[in-house]
Amino acid sequence: MNLRSRRTDGRPTIADVARRAGVGAITVSRALRDPSQVSEALRRTIDDAVRELNYVPNLNARALASIRTDIVGVLVPSLTQNIFSDVLRGVYDGADGSSLQIQVGNTHYSEDEEERLIGQMLRQKPAGMIISGTDQNPRSRAMLESAGCPVIQIMDITDDPIDTVIGFSHYEAGRAIARHLIDAGYRHIGFLSGWMNSRSLGRLAGLTDTLKEAGMYNPKLITPIVTGEPVHERKSPGKTSFATPVGARKLLSNLLEAEPRMDAVFCNNDVMALGVLFECLKRGIRVPEDFGIAGFNDFDIMAAAHPSLSSVYSPRWESGYEAVLAMRRRLDGDESGPRIVDLGYRVMARGSTDRAGRLTSAEL
Amino acid sequence: MNLRSRRTDGRPTIADVARRAGVGAITVSRALRDPSQVSEALRRTIDDAVRELNYVPNLNARALASIRTDIVGVLVPSLTQNIFSDVLRGVYDGADGSSLQIQVGNTHYSEDEEERLIGQMLRQKPAGMIISGTDQNPRSRAMLESAGCPVIQIMDITDDPIDTVIGFSHYEAGRAIARHLIDAGYRHIGFLSGWMNSRSLGRLAGLTDTLKEAGMYNPKLITPIVTGEPVHERKSPGKTSFATPVGARKLLSNLLEAEPRMDAVFCNNDVMALGVLFECLKRGIRVPEDFGIAGFNDFDIMAAAHPSLSSVYSPRWESGYEAVLAMRRRLDGDESGPRIVDLGYRVMARGSTDRAGRLTSAEL
DNA sequence: ACATTTCTTGGTAGCGCTACCGTACCTTTG
DNA sequence: CAAAGGTACGGTAGCGCTACCAAGAAATGT
Numbered sequence: 001m002n003l004r005s006r007r008t009d010g011r012p013t014i015a016d017v018a019r020r021a022g023v024g025a026i027t028v029s030r031a032l033r034d035p036s037q038v039s040e041a042l043r044r045t046i047d048d049a050v051r052e053l054n055y056v057p058n059l060n061a062r063a064l065a066s067i068r069t070d071i072v073g074v075l076v077p078s079l080t081q082n083i084f085s086d087v088l089r090g091v092y093d094g095a096d097g098s099s100l101q102i103q104v105g106n107t108h109y110s111e112d113e114e115e116r117l118i119g120q121m122l123r124q125k126p127a128g129m130i131i132s133g134t135d136q137n138p139r140s141r142a143m144l145e146s147a148g149c150p151v152i153q154i155m156d157i158t159d160d161p162i163d164t165v166i167g168f169s170h171y172e173a174g175r176a177i178a179r180h181l182i183d184a185g186y187r188h189i190g191f192l193s194g195w196m197n198s199r200s201l202g203r204l205a206g207l208t209d210t211l212k213e214a215g216m217y218n219p220k221l222i223t224p225i226v227t228g229e230p231v232h233e234r235k236s237p238g239k240t241s242f243a244t245p246v247g248a249r250k251l252l253s254n255l256l257e258a259e260p261r262m263d264a265v266f267c268n269n270d271v272m273a274l275g276v277l278f279e280c281l282k283r284g285i286r287v288p289e290d291f292g293i294a295g296f297n298d299f300d301i302m303a304a305a306h307p308s309l310s311s312v313y314s315p316r317w318e319s320g321y322e323a324v325l326a327m328r329r330r331l332d333g334d335e336s337g338p339r340i341v342d343l344g345y346r347v348m349a350r351g352s353t354d355r356a357g358r359l360t361s362a363e364l
Numbered sequence: 365m366n367l368r369s370r371r372t373d374g375r376p377t378i379a380d381v382a383r384r385a386g387v388g389a390i391t392v393s394r395a396l397r398d399p400s401q402v403s404e405a406l407r408r409t410i411d412d413a414v415r416e417l418n419y420v421p422n423l424n425a426r427a428l429a430s431i432r433t434d435i436v437g438v439l440v441p442s443l444t445q446n447i448f449s450d451v452l453r454g455v456y457d458g459a460d461g462s463s464l465q466i467q468v469g470n471t472h473y474s475e476d477e478e479e480r481l482i483g484q485m486l487r488q489k490p491a492g493m494i495i496s497g498t499d500q501n502p503r504s505r506a507m508l509e510s511a512g513c514p515v516i517q518i519m520d521i522t523d524d525p526i527d528t529v530i531g532f533s534h535y536e537a538g539r540a541i542a543r544h545l546i547d548a549g550y551r552h553i554g555f556l557s558g559w560m561n562s563r564s565l566g567r568l569a570g571l572t573d574t575l576k577e578a579g580m581y582n583p584k585l586i587t588p589i590v591t592g593e594p595v596h597e598r599k600s601p602g603k604t605s606f607a608t609p610v611g612a613r614k615l616l617s618n619l620l621e622a623e624p625r626m627d628a629v630f631c632n633n634d635v636m637a638l639g640v641l642f643e644c645l646k647r648g649i650r651v652p653e654d655f656g657i658a659g660f661n662d663f664d665i666m667a668a669a670h671p672s673l674s675s676v677y678s679p680r681w682e683s684g685y686e687a688v689l690a691m692r693r694r695l696d697g698d699e700s701g702p703r704i705v706d707l708g709y710r711v712m713a714r715g716s717t718d719r720a721g722r723l724t725s726a727e728l
Numbered sequence: 729a730c731a732t733t734t735c736t737t738g739g740t741a742g743c744g745c746t747a748c749c750g751t752a753c754c755t756t757t758g
Numbered sequence: 759c760a761a762a763g764g765t766a767c768g769g770t771a772g773c774g775c776t777a778c779c780a781a782g783a784a785a786t787g788t
Contacts, residue, residue, distance in 0.1 A: 007747060009431050009489065013774055024738040029776060039736065056487050060427040061774035064743050067373050069424070079456060085449040092443055092470055101467065106456055123420050125373065245668030271665065278670035281645075301635065301665075304609030306642035371777060377744055388768040393746060403766065425744035428773050 012053040021049040032057060063125075070099045072327060073121035074320075075131040077109040077197065083269075083297060083316050084132070087155065090320025091130065098328055100127065107132075109197060109230050115140045122147050128327045130320075134158040134165060135198045150330040154319040156199055157342055164330075166323050166341040170199045173312050173345040174206020177266050177294050180310070180347050182214055185355045186264035186292045190221035192251050192276065193268035194244070195230045200268050203296065207266055220259040223251050248275030249282075264292030264353065270299045273309050277352065293352040307351030315343040376417040385413040396421060427489075435465045436691060437485035438684075439495040441473040441561065447633075447661060447680055448496070451519065454684025455494065462692055464491065471496075473561060473594050479504045486511050492691045494684075498522040498529060499562045514694040518683040520563055521706055528694075530686050530705040534563045537676050537709040538570020541630050541658050544674070544711050546578055549719045550628035550656045554585030556615050556640065557632035558608070559594045564632050567660065571630055584623040587615050612639030613646075628656030628717070634663045637673050641716065657716040671715030679707040 018025040023042060031038040031046040038046070049055070063069045074091055076084040088104065095102055105121060107114040114131075118140050121129065128150040134157070136144065144151045144162050151163040158165055181189050191207055193200060204222075211217040248267065252275070255262055267273040273295030277287060285291050287307055295302060298313035326337055351359065382389040387406060395402040395410040402410070413419070427433045438455055440448040452468065459466055469485060471478040478495075482504050485493065492514040498521070500508065508515045508526045515527040522529055545553050553575060555568055568586075575581040612631065616639070619626055631637040637659030641651060649655050651671055659666060662677035690701055715723065 007431070007771095007773060011487070014776095015774080025774090026739080026776070027737060030737090033776090037736080042737085058428070058774050059488065060424045060433070061743090062776075063424040064422070064428050064745085065774075065776040067371070067743075079449065079453040082446065082449070085443065085446065089443040092468070103465065104456070104468070123375075124423065245665050249668065274665060275668050278668055281670045301609050301638060304613065304639050304642055306645045371741095371743060378746095379744080389744090390746070390769080391767060394767085397746090401766080406767085422744050425773090426746075428775085429744075429746040431773075 011058075012055045014055070014057070016053055017046065017049045017055050020053060021045045068125055069101075069127060071101045071103050071121075071124055071126045072324070073103050073105065073117075073124075073126045073129045075105045075107055075114060075117055075121075075129070077107050077114075077132055079104075079106050082299060083155075083314070086316035087132070087320040090317035090322075091324050092320075093317075094321040094324025094328070100324070100328070111137045111140070115143075118143050125149075127331055128152070130154060130323045130327065132156075133198065134161070134167075136162070150327055152323045152326060154323050155316070156202070157340065159340065161339055164326060164337070164339045164341070166326060166343065167319055168315060168343050168345050170202030171206040173296070173314070174203035174266075175210045176206075176345065176347050177203075177296070177312050178207045178210035178214075180349060181264050181266065181292055181294060181353060182210075182216070184264075184288075184292060184349075184353045186353075187216060188218065188221060188259065188261045188263045189216060189292075190223075190255050190259070190262045190265040191268070192223050192248060192255065192265050192272055193225070194247055194251075194272070195226045196268070197227075201225075201227070203266075203268070218259065221255060221262055221265075223255060245271050245275030245278070248272035249279040252276050252279045263290065264294070266294045266296070268296060270295035270297045270302055270309070270311055273311065273352075274301065274305065277305060277307075277309060287352050288355045292355060298346075298348050302348070303350065305352070307354075310350045310353040311348045313346040313348055315345070318343050375422075376419045378419070378421070380417055381410065381413045381419050384417060385409045432489055433465075433491060434463045435467050435485075435488055435490045436688070437467050437469065437481075437488075437490045437493045439469045439471055439478060439481055439485075439493070441471050441478075441496055443468075443470050445633075446663060447519075447678070450680035451496070451684040454681035454686075455688050456684075457681075458685040458688025458692075464688070464692070475501045475504070479507075482507050489513075491695055492516070494518060494687045494691065496520075497562065498525070498531075500526070514691055516687045516690060518687050519680070520566070521704065523704065525703055528690060528701070528703045528705070530690060530707065531683055532679060532707050532709050534566035535570040537660070537678070538567035538630075539574045540570075540709065540711050541567075541660070541676050542571045542574035542578075544713060545628050545630065545656055545658060545717060546574075546580070548628075548652075548656060548713075548717045550717075551580060552582065552585060552623065552625045552627045553580060553656075554587075554619050554623070554626045554629040555632070556587050556612060556619065556629050556636055557589070558611055558615075558636070559590045560632070561591075565589075565591070567630075567632070582623065585619060585626055585629075587619060609635050609639030609642070612636035613643040616640045616643050627654065629658070631657065631659045634659035634661045634666055634673070634675055637675065637716075638665065638669065641669060641671075641673060651716050652719045656719060662710075662712050666712070667714065669716075671718075674714040674717040675712045677710040677712055679709070682707050 014025050014028050018028045028046050031043050035043050078084055091102055105117040107117060122143060126149060130152045132155050134153050141162060153161055153165040155167045157167045157169050189211060191204055208217055265276060267276055273293050276293050280287050280291055287293055293309060295309055295311040298311040302309040302311045329337055378389050378392050382392045391402060392410050395407050399407050442448055455466055469481040471481060486507060490513060494516045496519050498517050505526060517525055517529040519531045521531045521533050555571055557564060572581055629640060631640055637657050640657050644651050644655055651657055657673060659673055659675040662675040666673040666675045693701055
């Protein structure tokens, strides 16, 4: 007896629980998945048996039998940048305490890679997909539309989501920071960036539109736009085409050379803004009196710099978190949630753009 | 015909491939998993059939039938800190192109949570486990020792690994930075930290031992040590008990008040070092002349600061990457790899500790 | 009173794959 | 040339779970 085959690993199965509780296996299965289908008394007996045997359901068997999993596929374009670390943190926080399993894929900002990963993930019949951005190619979009599971796009916004979009408008954020700089009294406002993706381009568009409206647009104040696929940063500890603070210092020098009247710059991200601040420190350019600096994302360091650095807060953690919560509601059968959720942004006005001296010293 | 049951999703199965190739299903299975067991001719026919049908193996069924998966469980203590984002990036880069699936768990620096997650992951019969740190509790350790799969500890080092350890000595890193500060001419060297984990404590021990040997140890120069479980940072966009640059500015003020002679500080991490630099800028303390600053980890921003900030480079990406490569070798049956891998650290001497003026201006 | 619906439970038959064993054929050896 | 071993392939029987169908008990309607 008990000549256990080598095919099992000795853990209790649903049949063991059923035997111990004196019920059928299928009843145990129901009690576990949807207790409301089982009578109070049996439910209790089954729960006891589960606890005594320390039974844990085999997820592979469940997935095989029911053609569905608890996997949520999450696609991000980069793991190098802190932005997406924050998004993933929100995702994991949102999944905490649920049965959802997170599976992360890195598209490396490549549409082809994105398409490949979508296909691969969908083959696993995931419970849902969360994907960064709204600029999937037509084939990717078609796959997602016929995926038969909730699909949530994040970190951008559109009025034509695949299914649901949770994010904010980069274009509006660009407009807002431009208005802030103009209000602060700057007149020769530049834009500094390294490699640009579609969201960065949205911010730039917002900035330039606003500057044009104010009659302050000057192309010499914009760093050359680099798009296309970034140099892949995989398989190396360092970064390549993404924004680096060192690169930002060089780019600032270039801009100042091309247009010495420049008196403020909106940096495509916070890291570059820090680099610019340090370049100003080195050159003895006074911030904010001679020169205004604004970043994007509002990482912690911005508030702690001296002078403190203005930025635009982007809801990165919130995007991930809200996406998973929305996913959980959908998977619980609640279809009533909105399909377009604008989480907004927030201009954080700090010392580095306080030319007018409006802030108290405690705020600096 | 073709009254497809609702139980399948219409994708081709191994049986479809077998039928098309005119062979048995088991032969297809073998051809896919270990082509050397199948004759050249059949292999080709099967490959063709696979391609024509666009067949993709069902991983759940494979896992169920063979009681093993391609999942690698990765346990990190935090997703809030960039350190572990870098580790995860290395992990994903290392797994790129293999069939391994990464599953991340966040222990929130809690031994109990770690134990729970280990149990949960082992129940999935993972192909291997990667776990941060070497300070698992006895029950966790016992579970991992009898897990029957490769277990790789990372980001620290020990001569008594559970299985394999890939990391570096925090104690030696602490000694090294202490020597660097002494060499640079500082005499009242402090240590600044927020919440401390066992690895931070190792660095501090290295620092204080070295200072004692040099007769320069002064407890008033050490911020109060905060250990135990950190305030959980889950379910919120912000951080709590972890190092923040704002907190660092306050802590520096406290230390300077307690011991005005302090002339250098080793910060538990780079973020705090940045905060300290900004506090010095605000107070008009000259760096490095009046005060030396060193951080830990060597994030990009350190080299770009002005003055550039000294730090200790820690192999975060490398830890994750090498761990996965070692895992892959083990899973391929190569047991010859070393069980203890010291990836080392590197003191990055920069402007913020260059009291002696040894660096050229280009290096600053 | 009986028919009808609702609720609770169980049996059976897979889900797609691989472990195990068996068979046919080929090679080697004394 | 028989015996022994090796190689290439296939059949069978599960892995642990759930979809589907069925049936009995209880509740409800007429």
